[in-house]
Amino acid sequence: MLRIEHLRITYGNAVEAVRDLSLDVPAGGIVALLGANGAGKSTVLKAISGVLAAEGGRIAGGDIAFEGASLRGIRADDAVRRGIVQVPEGRRLFARLTVAENLSIGGFLRGAAERADTLARILDLFPPLTDKLSRAAGLLSGGEQQMVALGRALMARPRLLMLDEPSLGLAPVITGEIFAALARLRGELGLTILLIEQNASRALALADRATVMEGGRVAASGAAAALAADPMIRAHYLGLSDSGTRRNVREAVALAPRVRWPA
Ligand SMILES: Nc1ncnc2c1ncn2[C@@H]1O[C@H](COP(=O)(O)OP(=O)(O)O)[C@@H](O)[C@H]1O
Numbered sequence: 001m002l003r004i005e006h007l008r009i010t011y012g013n014a015v016e017a018v019r020d021l022s023l024d025v026p027a028g029g030i031v032a033l034l035g036a037n038g039a040g041k042s043t044v045l046k047a048i049s050g051v052l053a054a055e056g057g058r059i060a061g062g063d064i065a066f067e068g069a070s071l072r073g074i075r076a077d078d079a080v081r082r083g084i085v086q087v088p089e090g091r092r093l094f095a096r097l098t099v100a101e102n103l104s105i106g107g108f109l110r111g112a113a114e115r116a117d118t119l120a121r122i123l124d125l126f127p128p129l130t131d132k133l134s135r136a137a138g139l140l141s142g143g144e145q146q147m148v149a150l151g152r153a154l155m156a157r158p159r160l161l162m163l164d165e166p167s168l169g170l171a172p173v174i175t176g177e178i179f180a181a182l183a184r185l186r187g188e189l190g191l192t193i194l195l196i197e198q199n200a201s202r203a204l205a206l207a208d209r210a211t212v213m214e215g216g217r218v219a220a221s222g223a224a225a226a227l228a229a230d231p232m233i234r235a236h237y238l239g240l241s242d243s244g245t246r247r248n249v250r251e252a253v254a255l256a257p258r259v260r261w262p263a
């Protein structure tokens with residue numbers, strides 16, 4: 001469904017944020033894009049959703065194709081029309097608008113019947129939002145705000161849903177609820193998902209396949225279960241030693257710069 005080939009992205013003329021990235025997201029699949037801060041993950045997502053130019057970035061090489069059509073130079077609203085919808089890093093809700101208003105913004109391309117139908121689905125997925133629809137979004141907890149951000153994306157009826165670090169700043173139990181919702185969305189709607197995460201263990205438990213980025217390049221890529229079992233991935237990204245016990249942070253950091261994987 002989504003095919004990225006030898007993608008290069010620069011900001012200004014100086015920063016090469018993505019150097020050579022190839023990645024496939026098949027229809028109905030869940031693919032995780034992992035990597036440390038600054039690896040280039042959000043930049044890839046911005047290029048797919050058409051907001052890269054607004055941030056001073058441009059595709060300097062390679063291509064991104066969605067169902068065979070190139071996304072180079074696409075505008076954000078055209079991406080949404082094609083069914084590409086993102087839940088941005090940091091949620092980006094309108095804090096003073098109500099939950100219902102934030103959700104309806106996501107459905108701007110949809111008719112009233114479709115919006116009502118999707119709203120019912122969102123409330124079924126996230127019951128805590130039911131009695132908070134008329135509350136200002138800024139007054140909700142972090143977990144509830146992430147639910148609204150995901151709900152707003154669903155209102156657009158995405159075909160490809162992309163999430164940028166949905167677990168950031170959330171308690172583990174809330175992260176579990178968000179990830180369970182993603183699993184349901186794939187199961188019930190056949191939704192295709194590209195998930196950016198720093199929480200690699202959660203992401204690898206949900207995804208079919210994963211790509212690990214480092215310095216704008218692919219550091220590792222493969223089936224999620226295989227990556228989760230790989231000793232180097234476990235040490236570097238999951239903070240686990242082979243026995244499954246948590247490495248101390250100093251040990252993990254000391255190991256990190258020396259670890260390299262074949263593409
Ligand atoms: N708008 C921007 N202008 C210039 N450089 C940027 C911009 N956004 C990101 N970068 C740089 O691009 C690199 C990748 O950033 P990003 O894609 O946000 O990484 P990640 O999401 O993996 O943390 C970093 O070096 C970052 O400083």
Ligand SMILES: [Mg+2]
Pocket residue numbers: 041042043089164
């Ligand atoms: Mg990011």
